[in-house]
Amino acid sequence: MREKPGIQSQRLGTGIGAVIRQIRQHSRSFENFREQLPEECRSNLMGIEGNIARLYWQAVGAGLPARYGFAKRSRQPAEDIFNAAINYLYGMLYAVVEAGLFAAGLDPHLGILHADAHDKPTLSYDLIEPFRPWIDRLLMTACIKSEVKPEHFTQNQHGLFLNKEGKAYFIPLFNDFLRSPLNYLNREATVRNHIYFLGSRLAQRIRAQMEP
Numbered sequence: 001m002r003e004k005p006g007i008q009s010q011r012l013g014t015g016i017g018a019v020i021r022q023i024r025q026h027s028r029s030f031e032n033f034r035e036q037l038p039e040e041c042r043s044n045l046m047g048i049e050g051n052i053a054r055l056y057w058q059a060v061g062a063g064l065p066a067r068y069g070f071a072k073r074s075r076q077p078a079e080d081i082f083n084a085a086i087n088y089l090y091g092m093l094y095a096v097v098e099a100g101l102f103a104a105g106l107d108p109h110l111g112i113l114h115a116d117a118h119d120k121p122t123l124s125y126d127l128i129e130p131f132r133p134w135i136d137r138l139l140m141t142a143c144i145k146s147e148v149k150p151e152h153f154t155q156n157q158h159g160l161f162l163n164k165e166g167k168a169y170f171i172p173l174f175n176d177f178l179r180s181p182l183n184y185l186n187r188e189a190t191v192r193n194h195i196y197f198l199g200s201r202l203a204q205r206i207r208a209q210m211e212p
Contacts (some may be wrong), residue, residue, distance in 0.1 A: 019059045068143040077159020084160040098124045100199035
């Protein structure tokens with residue numbers, strides 16, 4: 001029998017509209033910085049993004065079946081099953097995005113918004129953003145189906161991590177997803193091809209701006 005969402009997610013059902021309205025309200029603040037260069041308003045943009053992310057992850061954590069629920073996003077280390085899994089999935093996604101940037105002739109280390117990390121593929125941090133929700137949905141679907149198991153994870157003194165059994169589940173799940181068809185920007189293609197295509201569009205946009 002499939003596990004039912006907990007009390008927290010039942011309460012979310014009556015409040016999700018309010019969460020969406022708050023996210024939209026925060027999103028409108030981005031318009032204030034449309035005409036500015038990233039270095040002039042980076043801290044403002046990141047602050048808005050942080051407020052939206054807090055609301056988003058609270059809603060996700062509350063909407064999952066109780067065994068997967070969480071109160072906040074945790075990265076290094078993960079404090080719960082969902083965050084440990086999403087950290088690993090994002091890691092695989094970064095590699096695909098970086099490969100897409102290389103294929104488009106771009107240097108992944110020359111970021112636009114995420115530009116402050118030394119010797120990091122910061123342009124990958126920029127381009128990954130449109131694709132994160134796809135991975136979020138992939139994992140949420142697996143959790144709702146109760147396919148994500150506690151035995152997929154190992155707890156140590158540093159936090160919760162995916163183990164060998166977990167990788168044996170999540171790596172094929174991720175690779176199958178990359179090969180799956182999806183309609184995005186009025187274009188039907190595999191998920192991997194969409195990522196490469198957006199890298200190519202970014203390269204075209206940058207080169208167009210550089211032309212005299």
